[in-house]
Amino acid sequence: LVDTAAGYTVGLKEAANKFTAAVDEFDDVLEKAKSLPSTKEATQKDEDRDKAWNAFRRIAKATKGHPNKEIADFAVKTEEIFLQYGDMLPLAHQEETARIHNLLQDLKALDTTKMNQAGFTPFLTDLEQKATAYITISDTQSSEHGRRMVGIVKEKRAAADTAYRQLVETVNALVIVNGDTAYKEFVLDLNGRIDQNKAMLANRRTVAK
CATH class of the missing domain: 1.20.58 (Methane Monooxygenase Hydroxylase; Chain G, domain 1)
Known part of the structure; x- marks a missing residue:
């Protein structure tokens, strides 16, 4: 320019x-x-984890406008948990891993029936799986x-x-x-x-x- x-x-x-x-x-x-083979795989697993976190966060926010008040209220409560932990994407890996672990514990403590009704269970499962996959590859990195x-x-x-x-x-x-x-x-x-x-x-x- x-x-x-x-x-x-x-x-x-x-x-x-x-x-x-x-x-x-x-x-x-x-x-x-x-x-670095382990680095390439760990980087991909981290990106997968980030996408799963972002997808769950976005669906919770969008569902606050659900016509069913009970589901909308549950979405508000779910989003509040996400907001409590802030933006994960810029964090260093160890801090992000720790925060996602705590986030998952709080989300899993919510009412299971309401989680299913809101359609959030697949997102919770996906985030947990992606978080576990990252930890696994991170633990086995070569150096x-x-x-x-x-x-x-x-x-x-x-x-x-x-x-x-x-x-x-x-x-x-x-x-x-x-x-x-x-x-x-x-x-x-x-x-x-x-x-x-x-x-x-x-x-x-x-x-x-």
């Missing part, structure tokens, strides 16, 4: 540069992780370096996600103020880069399996 481009601002350039740097760093650690590498991959992935969100927020704010004409070319270029990065990272993961 050159400073003579239409719609250029220092903030936009900084956000774009941070996004590019974050994706490059994420790609770099994925490349290094390829040589301390491997455990550190899994943590680095998670950290860099989170940083890339954050940089992307900040870039999108910056562009959206500028479009609101200045209109979208000046940013159409930049957005098209950005979308192209994002597609390329997704393909590149997907290839890294495929090769790493």
Whole structure:
């Protein structure tokens, strides 16, 4: 992004540069992780666990609007438990593992019948299975370096996600103020880069399996 481009601002350039740097760093650690079989598997198990946690959290939030008041009330109670433990995704692995363990204990202490009625039981089971699978592979990792590498991959992935969100927020704010004409070319270029990065990272993961 050159400073003579239409719609250029220092903030936009900084956000774009941070996004590019974050994706490059994420790609770099994925490349290094390829040589560590246990690291690759642990990273995948951690992603599976994160997705299961997020799916349960989202369904609990969405079910608060259920027409059945009893189910809606149970959804409120369930979401309150999730809120109590906060966002798991940015946490270091050991802390996330401990929090998910405690979260699961609290969720399993809820009324089983209501859990079934709300349709939450499959999500609870899935989260518990994914959490157990991560712990199992984590315990059998081949080296301390491997455990550190899994943590680095998670950290860099989170940083890339954050940089992307900040870039999108910056562009959206500028479009609101200045209109979208000046940013159409930049957005098209950005979308192209994002597609390329997704393909590149997907290839890294495929090769790493």
